[in-house]
Each structure stands twice: as C-alpha cells, then as structure tokens.
Amino acid sequence: MTPVRFGKTGLKVSPIALGCMSYGDPSWREWVLTEGPSMPYYRQAYEAGVTFWDTADVYSTGVSETITGKAIRQFAAKREEIVLATKVHGALGPGANQKGLSRKHIMEAVDASLKRLDTDYIDLYIIHRFDPDVPMEETVSALNDVVRAGKALYLGASSMYAWQFMKFLSLQRQRGFAEFASMQNFYNLIYREEEREMMPLCAAEGIAVTPWSPLARGYLAGSGPAPEGSNGQTVRGRTDPYSKTLRLGEGQDKVIRERLIAEATKLGVKPSVLALAWVMSKPFVTSPIVGSTKPYHLEDAVAATALKLDDATIAALEEPYQPKAIAGHS
Numbered sequence: 001m002t003p004v005r006f007g008k009t010g011l012k013v014s015p016i017a018l019g020c021m022s023y024g025d026p027s028w029r030e031w032v033l034t035e036g037p038s039m040p041y042y043r044q045a046y047e048a049g050v051t052f053w054d055t056a057d058v059y060s061t062g063v064s065e066t067i068t069g070k071a072i073r074q075f076a077a078k079r080e081e082i083v084l085a086t087k088v089h090g091a092l093g094p095g096a097n098q099k100g101l102s103r104k105h106i107m108e109a110v111d112a113s114l115k116r117l118d119t120d121y122i123d124l125y126i127i128h129r130f131d132p133d134v135p136m137e138e139t140v141s142a143l144n145d146v147v148r149a150g151k152a153l154y155l156g157a158s159s160m161y162a163w164q165f166m167k168f169l170s171l172q173r174q175r176g177f178a179e180f181a182s183m184q185n186f187y188n189l190i191y192r193e194e195e196r197e198m199m200p201l202c203a204a205e206g207i208a209v210t211p212w213s214p215l216a217r218g219y220l221a222g223s224g225p226a227p228e229g230s231n232g233q234t235v236r237g238r239t240d241p242y243s244k245t246l247r248l249g250e251g252q253d254k255v256i257r258e259r260l261i262a263e264a265t266k267l268g269v270k271p272s273v274l275a276l277a278w279v280m281s282k283p284f285v286t287s288p289i290v291g292s293t294k295p296y297h298l299e300d301a302v303a304a305t306a307l308k309l310d311d312a313t314i315a316a317l318e319e320p321y322q323p324k325a326i327a328g329h330s
Contacts, residue, residue, distance in 0.1 A: 001049045001305055004286055006083075008206030009154060009181050011123075013083050015280065016301045017052040017210060018045040019289040023067050024060025032060060033293055035067045041292045042071035048302050051076075052083045054184075054210070054289050056128055057113050058090025069117035079119060085156065086113050089128035101131035103142040110151050125152035126184060129330065130160035136171055144177035156182035158212070159328045162197035169205065180207065184289065186246070186328030187211035189220060189260060189275055190253045192321055203284045212328075214279040214288040219248045220260060221272035221300075246327050255320045263316055269307060272297075276304035278317055 003012035022031070023038035033041075045053070055068045065086060076082050088109045091099035099105060110125065125146060131139065146152050157165055157180045165183065172179045183202050187194045188211065202209050215221045257271075264274040279288050290301040 001302065006154070006286060007181050007202075007208030009208070011083065011154060011181075013052040013208075013287050014050045015287055015305050016050055016276075017054045017085070017287045017289045018042070018050050018298075019212070019291040020053060020055035020064050020068050021059045022291045022293050024063040028060040028063070031293070035070070038067055039071060039074070040295075041298065042068075043075050044295065044298050045292070046075045046081075048298060050298065050302070051081055052085070052287055054085040056087035056090065056126075057092060057109055057116075058087070058128065061092060062112070062116050065113055065116040069119060073118065083123045084117065084119065085124035085126055086117065086122055087126040087128040087158065088113070089131060101127055101134045101139040101142075103138055106139070106142040106146065110146050114151060121150060122152045124154045124156050124182065126156035126158055126182070128158050130164050136168055140168060140171050140175070140177050144172070144175075147178040154178075154181045156180060156184060156208075156210075158184040159186055161326075161329070162201045165198065166201060182208040182210055182286070184210045184212050186213055187279065187285075188214050188216045189278055189317060189321070190216050190248070190256050191246075191324070191327060192318075193324065193326055199282075199284045208286040209284050210286055211279060211288045214290065215272055215275055216248055216253075217246070219253065220257060220275040221270075247325075252320060252322055252324075256317075259317060259320050263313055267307075267313070269303070270300055272300045273304045273307060274309075274317075276301055277307035277309055278314065280304060281309050281314060 001015055004015050006013050022033055023041070024032045026032045026034065053068060055064045057065060072079060072082050072084065088106055089099065089101055097104050113122065127139065143155050147155065155178055157168065169179060183198065185194050185198055199209065260271045260275055264271040267274065276288065276290070279285055290298070292298040
C-alpha cells in the first residue's frame, strides 16, 4: 500500500488504520479480545503495511493502550515505523476530574497513556469528543503544552459540530498554538451527514479525515444490531449498546445495505470491501479506521484500497440515502 499524506502536514500514514478498540479486556465489552488472541492481528497489520494504529485511553480503561504498546515493541523493527494515535476525554474512573478536556485531566491522561504505551511520544493525540463543560481556551492551551513538551507530535479531534471544530482552530491560530491536524468522525454509506459541513471544512483547511466505523460497526458487513427476538449474527452485533445509540439498521439503512450487496455482487467483491472502497473514494478521506477480529477483516480492508469505483457504482450506492438525525457526537 502506498502511504498517503496526513492532511497538510508532512506526516505520511497507511491508507487504512488499525482500530485497536477490539483489543483489551472483555469485561469492558464482551467482544473484545485479550492480549494473546490480539497479537496476530497487530502482526497481520504490520506485515500488510498498515502502520497507522489507533487506540484510546478509554478502550478497556487503558488495557488496549498497554497491549498496543507491547505489539509495537514486538512487531515493529523501530518505534518510528508506527504512527501511533491515542485519545483523551472518556471517563477513566469515578472522580470528577477523571474525564473530559480540562487541563488537569489532559495533563494527567497524557502521562498515563505514555506509561501504558511504554513510549516517549504519541504521534497523534486526539480529543475523543467535545467537552461543553470546559472552556475551549483551556483545552487548546493544555494541548499546546503537550505538544511543546514533546509528548505528542500532532493533535487530532473527533466527532463534533463543524462550528465547534472551526472555533477550536481559530483559537489555536490566534494564540499561535499547535493546531488540530485531523478529524476522526462517524462516516459511512448509511451515515453521511458529515458531508454537509464537516467534510467541506476539513477539505478547505487541509485537515486529515480518518473516519471511525466506516462499516457502521459491522452493519455494512452483515453484523450490526440484532433484530428483536434474534440472537444476532456476531457477539458484537448482539451486545454492542452503542449500535443501538446510533440507531443502526433502522429505516433506510436496510435499503442501503441491500443496494450495497447488489452492487458488490455485480463487481464480484464482498460488501465490506465495496463499502470501504466507497469511503476511500472520497477525496476528503485520508485513512479510515478499521477494526479486525478475524483474519479476513484486514484482508478485506487491504483489498478495498485497490478497488477503484466508477461514477455509476458510486451513484447507485448513494442514491437511497436520505437526511437523518445527527449521531456520534456523544
């Protein structure tokens, strides 16, 4: 795979990223793999050239970071070969200051992440969500100090409204602070509301876009939330509460998935491959985040990087979509 430029920065990343939420502690989420079963997926990713790895402190309350750090030491010839992303915001304990984007939490969280990852620096430090309880000035000041201290090289943000993101960028520019280089937002064939404001903003400002859940938490690959009275098709499909929060599988989602399957059949590829190829066909997308708990998951993602879609296929896939409520910001 050919590395791609990370927005307007000089950084290069693989055109897909390994999402590490699936590796950690199954007591956090039933479908999560423990350290031993996780390691082959890190090896598979590294050997396939997927060297952009994305985790978060909140995934298995830190265990995902610990496992990811071990995988880097085990499989990468050099730390520099991996572009490592982690995140801050989610609750790591019951205390009032163990979550959010306050200076106190950011400073404590970044040090804790560095320790768990057993690394001197984080390539991309991402605010996992917007925090309405903390002044934006406090957040960008703290993040700037994280970069100036060498604890992180680049900053990223995740799902929020475009006006919030632009205000963050404006504050950073006014004060000469390190700026956000990326946006990680919810984007796939069944959720395209980001095309209205966030994607044009990122394109105009040279912001890298790394969509999370490009397969809609497996729904576009045949997983997703289980119908009422059903056992579901996968453990994650049966037990993932956030799929229900996102209201996956309702209304037009089924029509879009049927269209995806029909177009994939015409092309002789898996629906998951086509769904990922559609995301990567968008010029504003840099590197989607792909989870892998079966060997073919990553194989499909790599195959998608080589699948080029014609205008007719893209139009057919997009035609059933209708506007829907904003999702993924919390």
